[in-house]
Amino acid sequence: MGRIVQTHDFRLFLDRFDDLNPAQIEDARTKIRDVRRKSDALTEIESRTKREHKCPHCGDDRRQKWGRTRTNVQRYRCGGCQKTYCGRTASRTGRIHRPDLFLDVIRDMLGPRVPSSVRQLANRLGLDKRTIWRWRMIILAGMKGSSSDAFAGIIEADEAFQRESRKGSREWVKHLRDPANHPRPPRLRWYEYGKKGVPMLRGLSHWHVPILTVADRGGAKMVRRIPDRTNATICRELDAMVPADAVLCTDAHQAYQHFAKGKGLEHFVVGGKGKAQATASHHIQNINSLHSRYSDFILLFRGPASKYLAGYLDWFVARQIGLTPAAVFRAA
Incomplete structure (x- = not known):
């Protein structure tokens, strides 16, 4: 010293x-x-x-x-x-030689401004872009658990959807090298799509990854990737976090009706043919607003690889609940 x-x-x-x-x-x-x-x-x-x-x-x-x-x-x-x-x-930061710059990356990710890209941060801090990417993965691991796991009162639930992305995948390389052990990937290679891009039908398809979102009026939020939208999956995800005395507000998706009936919840269905209209107290506007903010957030990354999607969802929730850079730094 x-x-x-x-x-x-x-x-x-x-x-x-x-x-x-x-x-x-x-x-x-x-x-x-x-x-x-x-x-x-x-x-x-x-x-x-x-x-x-x-x-x-x-x-x-x-x-x-x-x-x-x-x-x-x-x-x-x-x-x-x-x-x-x-x-x-x-700790995960035990071998990082510049913890001061690492803290700057966390502040950029959680600050009030739009997060910078990996290349922008690398140029600003004078580091290699691979270093910034590796640090981001460490930070995303430190944000794990940002979503709430307990809700109360009037609870809103719905799903958002993210286009599946296999960015950076080597599945075609493995298939061509060893087709006996690696089956043919379900997607074409990027240059085989032509100028029109990926042929997608209107509406949902098996290329869309479902994301379950839950929020209550107390500010608790949960955003989590789920494998599918079946009754069993949604009931399993909601059962541990929704108490028996809560009021559930959702759209007309059958899985929510199945869950509410099985748990004996008061269920308010918004929209759909013959269903109730939203009121000042019973609506799903908080969830719709959360979906809108998520769309703006994820658009910055031009479709992150689906294998990293869980980390980006934790990052989004951390920004929504105001998680401080100091808390993430200590958790990392």
Whole structure:
């Protein structure tokens, strides 16, 4: 660590700012921003060890300070197994050399502005785009569990749909290399579609991935990918989170009627032939609004690969509920 700057020396340092030219002021601003960024990351890392006193190696809570790491993080020595550790040990960020830039990526993902693309972030932070992509996958894992698992009162439920994407898949490569063990993929290769693109019929098809969305009037939200829209699947997903005294508001999909009847819920069906019209208290406008915001959010990524869709859904919910970058950094 550098020496502690005395108050008098610091005041003299500030007084010299009046003599700086515009280029020097910009350099000083950049330096102060970098120092502040590293300080914020250091604070979040050390807050983890202040909350959790147990050794990540053996679980013993006896410890003593044992110097600092290369990134100036407080290191401890376990009184039980005698191993050293810090706030990053046994975490997903343990081998990241620039935790300050990692925290900047989280802030970009959860900030009020539209999230930047991987290439934009790489250019802004001076990193490789593969590094930013790898960090995003770590951050998405830290956002897992953002959706609520308990609801109460008037609960709205509906499904959204996402076009299936096999972006980055090597299924055709594997099939051509070993057709006996890898069957022919159900989709054509991208250059075989021609200028008109993928031939899709109107409405839903087996290429659309269903996403179950649930919300109540207290602000709880759940967005989760489901394998299909059958009665068994939707009943299984809703059974654990919808209490027996709730009021369920949905559209006329048969699965919700089947679930409400089986659980004895008061069920308010909005829309459909011969069904009730929405009222001031019983409607599905919150879910419709959630679907609209999801469409705007997912449009930025031009159809993410379906194998990563669960992470993007957690990211979307984290932005909706106002999850803080500090909480995600500590969880990662």
